[in-house]
Amino acid sequence: MRAGAPRDRARTVSVIDLGGGVSWVHECFPETDAHIHVSVYLVEAPEGAILMDSGSFHHRQRLADRIRDATAGRGIGAIVLSHSDYPHSGNIPAFRRDWGDFEIIASCGDPDLQGLPYARRTKIGDVTEVLGRRFVVLDPPLADRNHTTWVYDEASRTLFVADGFGTLHAPGACDIDWGRIPEDGRAEGVHEFHAQTLPWLRYADPDRVMGALHAMLEKHPPAWIAPIHGPPIAEADVPRYMADLSDALTRIAERN
Amino acid sequence: MNEPGSDTETTPAAAPMPAARTGAGWRRDVWPGIHWIQELGGHRAGIARAVLESGADWYRPGNELYVPQNAYLLTGERTLLWDTLSPASGHILLPALEELLGERPLDYLALSHPDVPHAGNTMQVLRRYPQCQLVAPAAGETHALYHLDDAMKVGPGDEIDLGGLRVRFPEATFLDAAIHTWMSEEATRTLFTVDWMGFPHQSGESLRRTDEIDTVVDVGRLEEFHSRVMFWFQYVHPHKVTAATDALAVQFAGYGLAPAHGLPIPGEDAAPYYERMNEVVRRVAAGGRGGVL
Ligand SMILES: [Fe+2]
Ligand SMILES: [Fe+2]
Ligand SMILES: [Zn+2]
Ligand SMILES: [Zn+2]
Numbered sequence A: 001m002r003a004g005a006p007r008d009r010a011r012t013v014s015v016i017d018l019g020g021g022v023s024w025v026h027e028c029f030p031e032t033d034a035h036i037h038v039s040v041y042l043v044e045a046p047e048g049a050i051l052m053d054s055g056s057f058h059h060r061q062r063l064a065d066r067i068r069d070a071t072a073g074r075g076i077g078a079i080v081l082s083h084s085d086y087p088h089s090g091n092i093p094a095f096r097r098d099w100g101d102f103e104i105i106a107s108c109g110d111p112d113l114q115g116l117p118y119a120r121r122t123k124i125g126d127v128t129e130v131l132g133r134r135f136v137v138l139d140p141p142l143a144d145r146n147h148t149t150w151v152y153d154e155a156s157r158t159l160f161v162a163d164g165f166g167t168l169h170a171p172g173a174c175d176i177d178w179g180r181i182p183e184d185g186r187a188e189g190v191h192e193f194h195a196q197t198l199p200w201l202r203y204a205d206p207d208r209v210m211g212a213l214h215a216m217l218e219k220h221p222p223a224w225i226a227p228i229h230g231p232p233i234a235e236a237d238v239p240r241y242m243a244d245l246s247d248a249l250t251r252i253a254e255r256n
Numbered sequence B: 001m002n003e004p005g006s007d008t009e010t011t012p013a014a015a016p017m018p019a020a021r022t023g024a025g026w027r028r029d030v031w032p033g034i035h036w037i038q039e040l041g042g043h044r045a046g047i048a049r050a051v052l053e054s055g056a057d058w059y060r061p062g063n064e065l066y067v068p069q070n071a072y073l074l075t076g077e078r079t080l081l082w083d084t085l086s087p088a089s090g091h092i093l094l095p096a097l098e099e100l101l102g103e104r105p106l107d108y109l110a111l112s113h114p115d116v117p118h119a120g121n122t123m124q125v126l127r128r129y130p131q132c133q134l135v136a137p138a139a140g141e142t143h144a145l146y147h148l149d150d151a152m153k154v155g156p157g158d159e160i161d162l163g164g165l166r167v168r169f170p171e172a173t174f175l176d177a178a179i180h181t182w183m184s185e186e187a188t189r190t191l192f193t194v195d196w197m198g199f200p201h202q203s204g205e206s207l208r209r210t211d212e213i214d215t216v217v218d219v220g221r222l223e224e225f226h227s228r229v230m231f232w233f234q235y236v237h238p239h240k241v242t243a244a245t246d247a248l249a250v251q252f253a254g255y256g257l258a259p260a261h262g263l264p265i266p267g268e269d270a271a272p273y274y275e276r277m278n279e280v281v282r283r284v285a286a287g288g289r290g291g292v293l
Helices: A057-070 A092-099 A186-197 A199-203 A206-219 A235-255 B045-053 B087-101 B122-128 B219-229 B231-235 B238-251 B271-287
Strands: A016-019 A022-025 A028-030 A035-037 A040-045 A048-052 A078-080 A103-106 A127-130 A133-138 A150-153 A158-161 A224-227 B026-031 B034-039 B069-075 B079-082 B108-110 B133-137 B152-154 B159-161 B166-168 B183-185 B190-192
Touching: A016 A224, A022 A057, A022 A224, A040 A057, A040 A158, A048 A057, A057 A092, A103 A127, A186 A199, A186 A235, A199 A235, A199 B238, A206 A235, A206 B231, A224 A235, B026 B087, B034 B087, B045 B219, B069 B087, B087 B122, B108 B122, B219 B231, B219 B271, B231 B271, B238 B271
Parallel strands: A048 A078, A078 A103, A158 A224, B079 B108, B108 B133, B133 B152
Antiparallel strands: A016 A022, A022 A040, A028 A035, A040 A048, A127 A133, A133 A150, A150 A158, B026 B034, B034 B069, B069 B079, B159 B166, B166 B183, B183 B190
8 A cells, every 4th residue: 555545444435544633534426427526524633523514415314424433423523614505515504403503614704694604704814723623724726606715734734625626536436545546537537627617717827826726735735635526635646636737727728 | 865774765767666675675676577686794894994995985984885695586477586695584585575476476486506695595485486497507517416406407598588578598707606607688688697797885875776876886896896706816817807708798788787796787887897897807816816705
């Protein structure tokens, strides 16, 4: 097993351990030609389990079962939300019914309008503590909704991201990290994902987007990039991912 | 000029405003057959501060400043609701619909995009009007993730004849999500844009069109909205965006604009707004985003 490859914690498809108390609770959804991940991540914090995003209502029951299993029945103590888009935020009410009125950390300018009147607001640039673990709140260069934030977990050096850094995958390649996806078609999965998910990229200057991403990765070097809509990207694979992403942005820009 | 919630006392000559209601209320006939239901949201203190610091003269200190959500009810022989406001405003939307529709059914609910502040009352509307046909953008791949798999899908080339009013679904030129459409109405010549062409307004300006307020909607005012919501303007080649804006200005020359987050702009006044938006893009591309909404 190469360094940094995720280890299956259980023989069943439960959660995949990325190390540092972070695990990938992968779920995906079939599109016409490929699968798209709509995952969540679990982070073990000193005072409880943090869920990064809440996943899609399609996967509600399975997610709830897997989270219960992975936390030995304790459930979750907080959710850090990337943005209040239904496939990311849709399970919050149900999970709060299951596990009590735990804390929701979200970045929106007006939580009421996003249907999250109970959320604790964070701002870009904050360093925020959640259940005793510190997260840096970052301004995402690849996002759809303006209130999206990415967070960097200092303890594990994991960068949690949505919607950027996704990769569409072939059926069957649902539970492997990015570096282990067969190279044939992998770059196309990066391109397809960004072309369909972030329509504004047709107007983008790829150099400006890539410049902002490189600056972020330099300041917050990730052991893992943990996307909601793609497999996790290990540190050793980040340069190859960034090269594929740069090509993808150039293709999207040139087509329009 | 009235506060929202007061009875109407001024009646602009160009457009009688027989029924404007409540602080977050609704208005009959912003144009013939097009009714406007507005959610103000709370006072945006941060934006108000930024506006004051910018030296803008359209905002009067002490006024509340709003970035509204708008829904529009179109009533021909058949009826169509465009967007539903945020989940915080079901109590505004449903009574407004009941009062505007009376005994009439709601035939269509069309969503610009499944974003919480626009689609937040979809289920309540469909429960209240069970015969209503849900209409969703055809664009995008993940409709099932939004409960939109069974909706009627519309895009460029599609038209719904409401009898007297005809709506079409041009591509959303500036979209914030893959599943997204704009709408036009061809009898009144109105283009409904979401989220593009939003801007803040202040106390006394709610439920007014731009020709009914005494302040200007200049580049700076449009920038307050777009430098936050269209944060990605900071990463673009401005000429690509301005080319798309110029094309829109030609395609919809003479159309009034009914934005989701601003005040409606009459067709005869619309042309300079496209020019102002081009300046907004150049400014954000040079200066970066203004914050978060
Ligand atoms: Fe999103
Ligand atoms: Fe919006
Ligand atoms: Zn997403
Ligand atoms: Zn899959």
